[in-house]
Amino acid sequence: MINRILILFFVFLVTSAYSQAQQIIRYNQPRELLEMGFYARYFDDKTNQLSHVQISQLPERQYTNSPDKVINLGFTPSRIWLKWDIRNQTNEPIYAILEAQDVDFVDAYVVSEDTTYFLETGVLRPFSNRHFGINSITLYLGQHPRLLYIALKDMNGLVLPIKLGAIRPVVQKVYRETMINAFVVGVMTLISLFSFFMFVSLRDRTYLLYALHILFSALTLLTFEGYLFDLLWREMPYMNNGINSSLIRLFTLLTSIAFSVSFLNISTTHPRINRAYKGVGILAIGVVLAKLVGIQSAEMVFNVIVLVTFLSFLATGFWLYRRGFRAARFYLLGWGIYIIEILLLMLTLFNVISFDHTFTYYGYQIGAVCQATLLTFALIDRINILRDSNSQSQELALKRLDENQQLIEQYNLALENQLQQTQPTASIELQQVLRVIKEERERVKKIPIPTMESVLLFFPGDIVRIEALGSYTTVHFINRKELVASRSIAEFELVLIDHDHFFKVHKSHLVNLNYITKYRRGDGGTLIMTDGSEVDVARRVKPEFLKKMGLDS
Template identity: 65%
Template sequence: MMNYLLVWLLVLVTGIAHAQPVLRYSDTSQLVEIGSYAQYFEDKTNQLTHQQVAGLPTGQFLNNSDKILNLGFSTSRIWLKFTIQNQTPEPLYAILEAQDIDLIDAYVVGADTTYFLETGGLRPFENRYFGVNSTVLYLGRQPRQIYIALKDINGLVLPLKVGAIQPLMRKVYGETLINAFVIGVMVLITLFGFFMFLSLGDRTYLLYALHVLFSTLTLLSFEGYLSDLLWREMPYMNNSINSSLIRLSTLLTSIAFSIAFLNLREMLPQIYRAFLGMGGLAIVILVAKLIGVQEAEMLFNISVLLTFLAFLAVGFWLYRRGFRPARFYLLGWGIYIVEVLLVILTIFNLLSFDHFFTYYGYQIGAVFQATLLTFALMDRINTLRQEARDAQDLAIRRMEENEKLVAEQNRLLEKELQQEKSNPNGELQQLLKAIREEREKVRKIPIATMEGVLLFPVSDIVRVEAMGSYANVFFTNRQKLMASRSLAEFEQQLSEHDNFFKVHKSHLVNLNYITKYVRGEGGVLFMEDGSEVDVARRVKPDFLRKMGLDN
């Protein structure tokens, strides 16, 4: 008797555990999230038909307790089963809020409609109930059970809602407006970047424009607009290879832009190499994904997040070091990373997709990032222009001083020639030598800038620092100027001046403005403008001889 009761209790508990929760829809003004009403079955063969799945015993299906369906990464086809009772007179619809799912098979069984539909990103666009990017299923007025099969190489995180036509259209219309606004802003920013590149010839703007372009394509891919707008007749273009290549291009262009904008190759060569390594790692992970490594998608997402966090850390460090345009760079990446983290938290069911800032996380992050990086680039232009104006003011002051010096020298020369000469040739030669030395101090060189070609006295230059194909020139008044020529060109231009010496591959210094030298492997120079310059080990012997310190 006791054994019989135990068996009966076991059967009862098992039946309750596998009982199908029933969704009862009653409010025609709302869309209802139905993830927690789902049961799921993994078809590892990928060959079961919808009739075979519908005929499976209830015990083959597992209950899903989460509000948002999070089915992870699987090569199998996942079947979802719902039981629905419509308590309103209106027909019902189901909307799948992940628009980029590869394959969707829907089997609707009801009192007034029963049908099977094959749709999804890799299926003909005409298979969709509504001719829009969103996937919508018609359930009829009296649906009983719904079977939905899903398969996607990028993982399955699926908000799924049911409702009447009015809230459904409100949802689709609202999403379309928000996406249209975001895409419009990003297209305008992309065009701005290309225009600035053509106007200034600075490849930083080209890399920026390409990054925003691929970010836009990523959004279009996620939201299903690429198939809607570009290739309705070519569903095979929605394959995971294209989607992954678009996301990889977004990451690689962000790395290239950050390297150029922050001048990492010259200022932080080790960080520059680390960023190149991150890009190479992302490429390797993508290749692994394409050859079927199941964990590669998650690894790719982790590598993207770590790269973006590295952008934030490096930008903050450079901002603390005085690189003013990094403030908008920090804000742009900061907001973007926060939104990415919110999306990741929703994937792990720690936050709900119902919130505006999580459901539209990528759109918010992308548009703020693109906008604030635009501000960063404009701030960079303003900074360069202000530096050019300051340097031009210095050049004008030096020109006035030069004119006064020439006038004074002429006066002294006339006075000397009018006096009695006990040794005219010797005194005259000394005077002429003094004049030549003073004139050498105000001798000028042309420096090409964004504002044009400016003339500066050589004696005002404290040091020249490499900035890729550009160079920063630092003056005695603690102003600096970005010149449109490389350090190698400056080195050649200043070669006839003995007081300039290239102490490092990135620095050319005026020896007259060195205040202190600290010995070391190469050594460190302290300059009059307060800067510190490393001396390369390979040039240390020549530098010491030049300074007379080799003894």
């Protein structure tokens, strides 16, 4: 029995010693970054008033060991002090780099054999306080550091990846993150500009709402990563007081709701769902206002609203896709990936999963790029679906119009035949009536002109000339407008064969004789049309053309 007690006591001593040894960071790989979270001990300063001197004098028992590789302190109104024992076993000075760039207040107390100082930094402190003039907060620890104290206070959740390393891996880390963020923002900017261009071209407000949503998503990323502070208002740290970031995130949510309602046509087809989304928007506005007046729990409530809203997008899109709305397929993929990444980030804030994985660390970037790209595919797919629908509608309308036109022609022919049978020797008046009927039939008869997207019907009398353009043609109208038709000039000759006032004066020109204002003599001659254009007459058709115009005498 005594032996068993001695063994247990020995195991306890060894475990305790090992536990204490774990708290000392021993840095010995100068080309790598070392995660510091697991070695941290923290103290909850509920008074928010203890100085770094007072903190350094606290007994060790008042600190609590951090259980995670990435420090995750959740939502707290307190100021959290973190403490590390550090031993540098390389010949290079080392640095601590904080990878959360949007923390309001960061106070650092460095105790080293070659440097000891106290630093106040964070997004609500002057940018000039930072050791390097970059968006990431980097602390110089010297070559022989002993203790590092960092105090954190933020209105949002405190999730702080912090790493230790020499200058080379620190620079590589900053460079890699800058390139990734620049790529993501570049993609989102191009997609936003493309969507705005589509809005200007098509006058479809869905594209405008999408452009605004992508714009605010990009601004959200720039806020989280500290680039707005770095690039726009270095001398104005008060611009980072939480109002700007809260409003940007709010507009990101509101534009996502407006875009989804417009894209899925919810306002027309499902008014109840539309009213529900309006209620969500009003609720989100109220929660953000509560956050701005200092209610700490409002941030967590807003995150829950965002998550639930995005999940509802996925559910609504899936439901509409099952009901036959084909345009929802890329919409589902875009929101699905984005929502998964947002869900992972939310779980890290609630300390459910760790923050040190690629899909959580770069979660917003991955989700934003996938969402922007796939929703752009959804918008393009929507254009194709609408174009197919319009094409089918036009084909049906053309078919019905052609049937009506054939009925009118049959009626006119029957009327002519009946009049001629009634009076075999037609009088002059009857001949005039028959001629008027024939001219009216030719006048109202439209010809089809196929374009790249559809088939359009026009009166032949509105066409001034038809110009060859390879296997295509350019049709010029009396109102000085033109249309590129996917039909050759030879095909137009066959279509217009019954219209005597069209004549092919050149291998590349078919003109309406009624719109010739002047004939200029020459080898073949030149025509001046009513639209001001000049058309050459081929030498081989000149005699026939002059005879047609009565100019052969």
